Amino acid sequence: MRWFQDAGGVINNGAGAGSGRYLSFEEREEIMLRRDRGESRRSIAVALGREPSTIGRELARNSTVRVGYRAGRADEKARDRRRRPKPVKLADCPRLRRVVQGKLKLKWSPRQIALWLPRRFPDDESMRVSHETIYQSLFVQSRGGLRKELTACLRTGRALRKPRVRSRQQEKRGRIPAMINIRERPAEAADRAVPGHWEGDLIIGEDGGSAIGTLVERSTRYCMLVHLPDGRDAEAVRDALIATITTLPAHLTKSLTWDQGVEMTRHADFTIATGIDVYFCDPHSPWQRGSNENTNGLLRQYFPKGTDLSVHTRQHLDDVAAELNGRPRETLNMRTPAEALNQLLSAPLAA
Known part of the structure; x- marks a missing residue:
């Protein structure tokens, strides 16, 4: 049993003989001989009935500057790589x-x-x-x-991997007066080259009784959380959004994209107070607010589904946003959203 475990729980582990998947020792000898004669990788592949990429990988992995490619050493290294378990x-x-x-x-x-x-x-x-x-x-x-x-x-909090199966939840939608469709949004917002275009949504608490507003800037992925202590009706959301968005400089507030939730029924009042046009996504099209959807998924690590979100103070929301904005993002070349936003804020001063 100890020998079996040392072999990674696989009989004949590392040999790979006769499977056809791995190069055999005889094939490696043929590669060595033909390579010494100066044949190309493609001609060797044709002779062995293998793909040229297979021969290329074999030579790249097992050749040295001093002695080139040698079949015995290559076969030994291949067996070592296939041994299981590998060191962690x-x-x-x-x-x-x-x-x-x-x-x-x-x-x-x-x-x-x-x-x-x-x-x-x-x-x-x-x-x-x-x-x-x-x-x-x-x-x-x-x-x-x-x-x-x-x-x-981890964001999911799971201790085991399992397939993600999500059922589509049909939400009740109300007609929002004077909606402006996302197709009318300025082209500069789509390519993320110009900062100041935001995406917004609500994350909902237990039984729909509480909520937190989320705002994400498209070019920097900078996140702001909107405190909603007075509920999530249209008036409360309008007032909270106005109080949050007006803390930003004017050149970073150009547009806001939202889904067709009834909480944005008073979007015209928001536009009058801030000068920011609100654009609405098509129904059941979360990809049209991709940055916001991704951020909401990250926020569920802090605010799990089925919990009362009204217990969180404004200070706690600010702390969570600061922690999220301090994470490096691959899409920002591993800069953090906070670093990206600070660059935008300091650029006019530098000019």
């Missing part, structure tokens, strides 16, 4: 493990951590790990490295 980097590197655990506690996603590490430690190859390795260390405890309780820091 997070279990073998305490420093890397501490850094990853610290970022998980700040609710960074594994992908954000994996992309941030090369920026933070550009000259240290040991401080590299893929997001899949982080997930494996969390979900499969036999992979080791990270404590199981850190799964609570």
Whole structure:
């Protein structure tokens, strides 16, 4: 049993003989001989009945500058790579493990951590790990490295992977007077090149009795949370949005895109008070507010579904927004939304 476990729980682990999937030792000898004769990768592939990309990968993985490609060494290295289980980097590197655990506690996603590490430690190859390795260390405890309780820091909060099956929930929609369709929104908003175009929505609490407003700037992904202590009717949402959006400079308030929820019935009053036009998405088209939808998913880590959202104070909402805006984003080249917005705010001063 110990030998079986050392082989990764697979009989004849690492040999790969006769499967046809892996190159055999005889094929590697043929590659070596033909390569020494100066044949191209494509001609070798034709002779062996393999894809040229297969030969290219084999040569790239197993060739050295000093001796070139040698069949015996290549076959040995291939067997070593196929052995299971492989060493777990997070279990073998305490420093890397501490850094990853610290970022998980700040609710960074594994992908954000994996992309941030090369920026933070550009000259240290040991401080590299893929997001899949982080997930494996969390979900499969036999992979080791990270404590199981850190799964609570993931956006989903799940301790196991499972298929995502979502049922379409039909929401009751009311007619909103004088709606302006998203197709009439300025073209500059669509390409995200010009800042100041926002997307908005509500995240709803238990039994629809409470809500929090969310605003996301399209070019920087900067998030602002709208406190709604007086409920989520049209008047309360209008007043709260006006109070929130007017804290921004004029050049960062050009438009607002919302879905067709009845909470925006008083959108004309909002436009008169702020000078910001409101554009409405098509029904059941959340992709038209993609940045906001993504942010709302992240916020559910802080405000789970089925909970009372009225218990959260304005200060708590500001703290959550600050933490979210402090996470690096791949779409911003691993800058944070706060950094991106600060650049926009300082640009007129620099000019």
